[in-house]
Amino acid sequence: xAVCTVYTIPTTTHLGFNQKNQVYFYNNKTYNYKxxxxxxxxxxxxxxTCSAGDSQTVVxxxxxxxxxxxxxxxxxxxxxxxxxAEPPKGGNPDSNTLISDTTTVICLxxxxxxxxxxRKEKGVTALDPRANDFDLMYDQVxxxxxxKPVDKPIYxxxxxxxxxxxxxxxxxxxxxxxxxxxxDARVRELLDFSLYLDISNEVKFAWKIQxxxxxxxxxxxxxxxxIEARKPDFDAYIDPQKQYADVVIEVLPTQLIPxxxxxxxxxxxxxxxxxxxxxxxxxxxxxxxxxSWIPCGRKLTCSYPxxxxxxxxxxxxxxxxxxxxxxxxxxxxxxxIYVESHLSNLSTKFYGEVTQQMLxxxxxxGSNNGTGFFQTIIGLKIRDLFEQLVASRSGAPAAAAKV
Amino acid sequence: xAVCTVYTIPTTTHLGFNQKNQVYFYNNKTYNYKxxxxxxxxxxxxxxTCSAGDSQTVVxxxxxxxxxxxxxxxxxxxxxxxxxAEPPKGGNPDSNTLISDTTTVICLxxxxxxxxxxRKEKGVTALDPRANDFDLMYDQVxxxxxxKPVDKPIYxxxxxxxxxxxxxxxxxxxxxxxxxxxxDARVRELLDFSLYLDISNEVKFAWKIQxxxxxxxxxxxxxxxxIEARKPDFDAYIDPQKQYADVVIEVLPTQLIPxxxxxxxxxxxxxxxxxxxxxxxxxxxxxxxxxSWIPCGRKLTCSYPxxxxxxxxxxxxxxxxxxxxxxxxxxxxxxxIYVESHLSNLSTKFYGEVTQQMLxxxxxxGSNNGTGFFQTIIGLKIRDLFEQLVASRSGAPAAAAKV
Numbered sequence: 001x002a003v004c005t006v007y008t009i010p011t012t013t014h015l016g017f018n019q020k021n022q023v024y025f026y027n028n029k030t031y032n033y034k035x036x037x038x039x040x041x042x043x044x045x046x047x048x049t050c051s052a053g054d055s056q057t058v059v060x061x062x063x064x065x066x067x068x069x070x071x072x073x074x075x076x077x078x079x080x081x082x083x084x085a086e087p088p089k090g091g092n093p094d095s096n097t098l099i100s101d102t103t104t105v106i107c108l109x110x111x112x113x114x115x116x117x118x119r120k121e122k123g124v125t126a127l128d129p130r131a132n133d134f135d136l137m138y139d140q141v142x143x144x145x146x147x148k149p150v151d152k153p154i155y156x157x158x159x160x161x162x163x164x165x166x167x168x169x170x171x172x173x174x175x176x177x178x179x180x181x182x183x184d185a186r187v188r189e190l191l192d193f194s195l196y197l198d199i200s201n202e203v204k205f206a207w208k209i210q211x212x213x214x215x216x217x218x219x220x221x222x223x224x225x226x227i228e229a230r231k232p233d234f235d236a237y238i239d240p241q242k243q244y245a246d247v248v249i250e251v252l253p254t255q256l257i258p259x260x261x262x263x264x265x266x267x268x269x270x271x272x273x274x275x276x277x278x279x280x281x282x283x284x285x286x287x288x289x290x291x292s293w294i295p296c297g298r299k300l301t302c303s304y305p306x307x308x309x310x311x312x313x314x315x316x317x318x319x320x321x322x323x324x325x326x327x328x329x330x331x332x333x334x335x336x337i338y339v340e341s342h343l344s345n346l347s348t349k350f351y352g353e354v355t356q357q358m359l360x361x362x363x364x365x366g367s368n369n370g371t372g373f374f375q376t377i378i379g380l381k382i383r384d385l386f387e388q389l390v391a392s393r394s395g396a397p398a399a400a401a402k403v
Numbered sequence: 404x405a406v407c408t409v410y411t412i413p414t415t416t417h418l419g420f421n422q423k424n425q426v427y428f429y430n431n432k433t434y435n436y437k438x439x440x441x442x443x444x445x446x447x448x449x450x451x452t453c454s455a456g457d458s459q460t461v462v463x464x465x466x467x468x469x470x471x472x473x474x475x476x477x478x479x480x481x482x483x484x485x486x487x488a489e490p491p492k493g494g495n496p497d498s499n500t501l502i503s504d505t506t507t508v509i510c511l512x513x514x515x516x517x518x519x520x521x522r523k524e525k526g527v528t529a530l531d532p533r534a535n536d537f538d539l540m541y542d543q544v545x546x547x548x549x550x551k552p553v554d555k556p557i558y559x560x561x562x563x564x565x566x567x568x569x570x571x572x573x574x575x576x577x578x579x580x581x582x583x584x585x586x587d588a589r590v591r592e593l594l595d596f597s598l599y600l601d602i603s604n605e606v607k608f609a610w611k612i613q614x615x616x617x618x619x620x621x622x623x624x625x626x627x628x629x630i631e632a633r634k635p636d637f638d639a640y641i642d643p644q645k646q647y648a649d650v651v652i653e654v655l656p657t658q659l660i661p662x663x664x665x666x667x668x669x670x671x672x673x674x675x676x677x678x679x680x681x682x683x684x685x686x687x688x689x690x691x692x693x694x695s696w697i698p699c700g701r702k703l704t705c706s707y708p709x710x711x712x713x714x715x716x717x718x719x720x721x722x723x724x725x726x727x728x729x730x731x732x733x734x735x736x737x738x739x740i741y742v743e744s745h746l747s748n749l750s751t752k753f754y755g756e757v758t759q760q761m762l763x764x765x766x767x768x769g770s771n772n773g774t775g776f777f778q779t780i781i782g783l784k785i786r787d788l789f790e791q792l793v794a795s796r797s798g799a800p801a802a803a804a805k806v
Contacts, residue, residue, distance in 0.1 A: 285696070289697055289703070290699075
C-alpha cells in the first residue's frame with residue numbers, strides 16, 4: 001500500500017472536506033479515507049494521479065575522487081538535518097554506509113563488480129566502468145527511491161573483497177557518493193540533485209604529500225607515480241561527470257599568495273547551474289552581476305593573506321552557471337558572520353545559521369576556508385530542496401483530475 | 404542689526420517660552436524679543452553666543468585647470484538647488500560670476516593682480532601665485548562669509564585686462580572656482596568644503612586635441628607645446644592643492660579598452676576624504692571593504708566596453724580616503740538607475756534623484772560617464788552639507804551660556 005496525501009478541491013468534493021486529508025487507496029474502483037480517526041470506503045469520484053508521496057526518497061549524487069573530503073561533506077550535510085551519521089548498527093563493521101535520522105549515505109564502491117584481485121587480474125582500475133555494476137546500482141537506487149528496501153553489497157576496503165550484502169531501508173534522503181554517481185544515464189536520471197567535488201591536480205598533489213609522505217612515509221616519487229597512474233582513467237570516466245552536476249565545488253591553489261604550492265590556502269569555487277528546480281543559486285550583493293569583494297578593510301581586519309570573494313555569471317560545459325568563489329582563510333567568527341550576512345539565497349532558517357554550523361564543526365577539515373563554507377551552504381541548500389520537493393509532491397492539487 | 408535664532412532652555416527661562424523664539428538684540432545690556440507679534444525689552448539674563456546664524460554663507464572651493472569641466476560642474480550644482488545660474492543682471496557682460504537663487508559662483512581669475520600684459524612683462528603665467536592677489540581674495544571671501552557684500556574685481560578673459568569691480572552680495576552658498584582656491588592657507592581655512600578636479604595628462608591631451616586641433620585648427624605640435632609650457636607652474640602651484648581637497652575627482656583613460664587613447668571612454672575616480680564634518684562618503688554595497696562590480700550581466704545588458712565600478716578604502720597624501728571609481732559609459736536610463744540603486748550615502752531626497760538630475764542635463768558634457776555622475780552626486784552631497792551646516796548653526800542651544 002502506498003500512502004498519498006491528496007488535496008481535494010473543496011467546491012467539487014461531495015465529502016465536504018476542505019482541509020488536507022489522508023487518503024488510502026487500494027485499487028481503481030474504491031478508495032478508503034480517514035476522517036476523525038474513522039475509515040470509510042467510497043467508490044472513487046476522481047482519478048487520483050499520485051506519486052509515492054511524502055515517503056518518496058530524495059536522491060542526491062556526490063561525485064569525487066577518493067579521499068577528497070566526501071566524508072566531511074557528509075558529516076556537514078547530516079548535521080544540518082540534526083543528528084549524527086553512523087554505520088548500520090550490528091552489521092558488518094566494514095560497512096561503508098552512514099545512517100542518520102533523515103539521511104542514508106551509501107558508497108558507490110559497494111557496486112564494484114570486481115574485487116581487488118579481480119581488478120588486478122583483468123588489469124582495470126576501480127575507476128573503470130568495467131569494474132562496476134551499473135545495472136545493480138540503477139536497480140537498487142530506483143528501488144530505494146520508490147520506497148523499497150534493498151540488499152546492497154558491501155565492498156570491503158580493508159580486505160578488498162565483496163562482503164555479504166546489508167539491508168538498506170529507504171531513507172528520506174539518499175546520498176550516493178563515490179566515483180560514478182553521474183556516469184550511468186539511468187542512475188543520473190534518478191538524481192534530484194547532483195554535486196561534483198573537483199580538486200585540482202595541484203591541490204590533490206599537495207594534500208597527498210601532506211598525508212602520504214609526511215604522515216605515512218611514502219616517497220615523493222611513489223606519490224607522483226600513483227597520481228600519474230590514476231590519471232588516464234580519471235580523465236576518461238570520472239572528470240566528465242562534472243558537466244552533469246548541479247553544483248561543482250572546485251578546489252584550487254590560492255591566488256592571494258604568489259606561486260604558493262603549500263595547498264594550505266585555497267581558492268574554492270562553487271559553480272551553480274542555473275534553472276535547477278528548487279535550487280536558487282547563492283549570490284553576493286547583486287544577483288547576476290560580476291563582483292569581487294575583499295571584506296577585510298575598515299570594518300573587518302583579516303590576517304595575511306586576507307579573504308577575497310568573487311561572484312558572477314559564467315558558462316560551464318555549455319550551461320549557464322553562477323559562480324561564487326572564496327580565496328583565503330577565515331581567522332575568526334566575526335569574519336564568518338560578516339561574510340554570511342552579505343550573501344543571499346543561503347536557505348538558512350535563521351540569521352547566522354551557516355556560521356553556527358561552521359562553529360559546531362570547527363574541528364572538521366576545511367572549516368576555515370571555502371571548502372567547509374560552501375559544503376555547509378550546500379547542506380542548507382539540500383535541506384531546502386528536500387523540503388520544497390516534499391511540499392511540491394504532497395501539495396499538488398493540480399495532479400488530481402476528474403474522471 | 405544681526406538676526407539670530409536662539410533656543411533658550413525652557414527650564415531656566417523666566418519668560419516661559421519653550422518653543423523656538425526669535426530674539427533681536429542690540430547690545431550687551433538688554434535684549435528685545437518678539438512673542439505673539441508684540442516686542443518686549445528685557446535686561447538680558449544670558450550671554451548669547453551667536454554666529455551670524457542662518458545667514459552665514461557656506462563656502463565651497465573648486466580647484467581645476469582651466470577648461471576642465473568646472474562650468475558644467477557649476478551648472479549641475481546649481482541645478483540641484485533649483486533654478487539656473489546666470490551672470491549678474493545689467494553688469495559687465497564679460498563678468499565671470501554666475502548667480503542663482505542659492506548659489507553664487509565666482510571665478511578666482513578675478514583676483515589676478517597682473518593682467519595679460521603685466522604677466523607677459525614679468526614673465527609669469529596666470530598659474531603663478533605672483534600673478535594673483537591672495538590678500539584681496541582672502542578679505543573678500545571672508546567678508547562674504549560674514550554676510551557682507553564686496554566690490555570684486557573682474558578679470559576680462561576677452562581683453563585680458565582688469566575691468567572695474569562688480570558688487571557681490573553674500574549668497575547662501577559661495578563657490579570659489581579657479582586655479583588657487585586652496586593655495587592660500589587663510590582662504591583654505593574659510594572653505595566649508597573643497598573639491599579638486601584632477602584631469603590626467605593623457606585625457607587633457609586627448610581633449611585638447613579634440614577641441615584645439617579638430618575644432619580650432621591648431622597643430623598637434625602647438626598643443627603639445629602649450630601643455631608642456633604650463634606644466635612646471637601647474638605642478639608647482641596647482642597640483643599640490645589636491646592634498647587639501649575633501650573630494651578629488653580624478654579623470655583617467657579607460658582600462659576597459661586596451662591602449663585606448665581616444666579619451667572618449669573615461670575611468671573616473673571620486674576620492675573622498677574620511678572624517679570631514681557633514682560629509683559621509685558614498686559607498687557601494689559594503690562600507691569600508693574593497694569591491695569591484697560589473698553591473699552588466701544577466702539583469703542589465705550594456706554595450707561594449709561595459710561599465711565597471713570599483714570601491715574601497717585607500718590613503719591619499721597621507722589621509723584616509725574612500726575611493727569610488729567608474730570606468731565606462733552609460734548607454735541608457737536603466738543602467739543609471741540600476742547603479743544608483745546600489746550606492747549608499749548619496750544624500751538624495753527621493754529614490755532616483757541622481758538619475759533624474761542626470762536625465763535633466765543629458766546634453767551636458769560627461770552625462771554618460773563618471774564625470775557627470777560624480778559631479779551630480781557631489782552636488783547632492785553639497786546640498787546635504789549645506790543643510791546640515793545651517794541646521795547645526797541655528798540649532799545649537801549649547802552656544803547659549805549663563806552669565
